[in-house]
Every structure is written in structure tokens, then in C-alpha cells.
Amino acid sequence: MKYSTIxxxxxxxxxxxTSVLVKNHPNLHFVGSYESPxxxxxxxxxxxxxxxxLDVLMENVDAFELLDNIEINSAIVLNSTWENFAERxxxxxxxDFLMKxxxxxxxxxxxxxxxxxxxQKKVKQIKVFPFSELLSNFDLN
Numbered sequence: 475m476k477y478s479t480i481x482x483x484x485x486x487x488x489x490x491x492t493s494v495l496v497k498n499h500p501n502l503h504f505v506g507s508y509e510s511p512x513x514x515x516x517x518x519x520x521x522x523x524x525x526x527x528l529d530v531l532m533e534n535v536d537a538f539e540l541l542d543n544i545e546i547n548s549a550i551v552l553n554s555t556w557e558n559f560a561e562r563x564x565x566x567x568x569x570d571f572l573m574k575x576x577x578x579x580x581x582x583x584x585x586x587x588x589x590x591x592x593x594q595k596k597v598k599q600i601k602v603f604p605f606s607e608l609l610s611n612f613d614l615n
Contacts, residue, residue, distance in 0.1 A: 485529065526548045527572075529553055538562065549588045551571070553576065559571070570587060
């Protein structure tokens with residue numbers, strides 16, 4: 475299975491570099507790259523993207539402001555040239571944080587980890603309750 479992936483970064487050089495890594499990974503399907511985080515977010519919702527590479531500092535908005543204001547159900551890899559954002563990124567519950575420029579080995583390691591996380595969520599059993607047990611949870615009096 476290939477996992478749909480987008481890149482959101484205001485740096486054209488970094489967008490290109492990350493896009494090449496995504497395109498060359500055998501388990502990823504490259505959907506697109508976006509300078510504008512707003513166009514990228516529209517794609518996330520329209521195409522139900524699995525993985526998002528998101529730059530921390532972009533013109534007019536940063537990744538944390540976006541994450542404070544929207545819900546993204548995709549795996550998120552934040553990336554930055556500044557490592558001091560890593561701790562804050564993990565406080566937000568992101569899946570991984572990569573430093574720019576991204577070494578291929580570290581990129582591959584992050585993707586392997588994220589794919590395992592996605593697959594574990596997909597095979598997770600949903601607990602089913604009999605109707606009478608569901609009713610017992612409500613006070614009907």
C-alpha cells in the first residue's frame with residue numbers, strides 16, 4: 475500500500491528536496507507540494523492525505539498556529555532548520571520532527587515509524603457492546 479503524502483513549505487528549495495524524497499520512497503504516493511499552508515490544508519481535507527510534511531516557520535503563519543486552529547487527522551512530520559522547535563512539536567503530538575536539510579536515512583526512519591503507527595491504528599479492534607450493555611450506561615430514570 476502507498477500512503478498519500480504532501481509537502482507544505484514556503485521555501486521552494488526545501489519543498490523540492492522533500493518532494494524528491496517522497497517521490498523516491500517506495501511506500502509513498504506524492505500528492506503535491508504547497509507554498510501556501512492554506513492550499514495544503516485544503517488538499518489534506520479534499521484528498522484525505524495520510525502524511526503531511528509541514529514546515530514550522532512559514533510566511534504569515536507558523537505550524538503551531540495552524541495546529542491550534544484546525545484538526546488534521548493525518549500523520550504530521552514537522553521540519554525546521556531550528557532544533558529548538560522539536561520539544562514543542564512533540565508536545566503537540568506530532569509523529570516526527572526532522573531537521574533541514576533532511577538526510578535520506580533519517581527521512582526513511584521517520585517514514586517507517588509513521589507507517590507502523592498508521593497500520594496499527596488501522597488494525598486496532600473496535601470494541602463492540604451489545605445493545606443492552608449500552609443502555610445500562612445511561613440512567614433512564
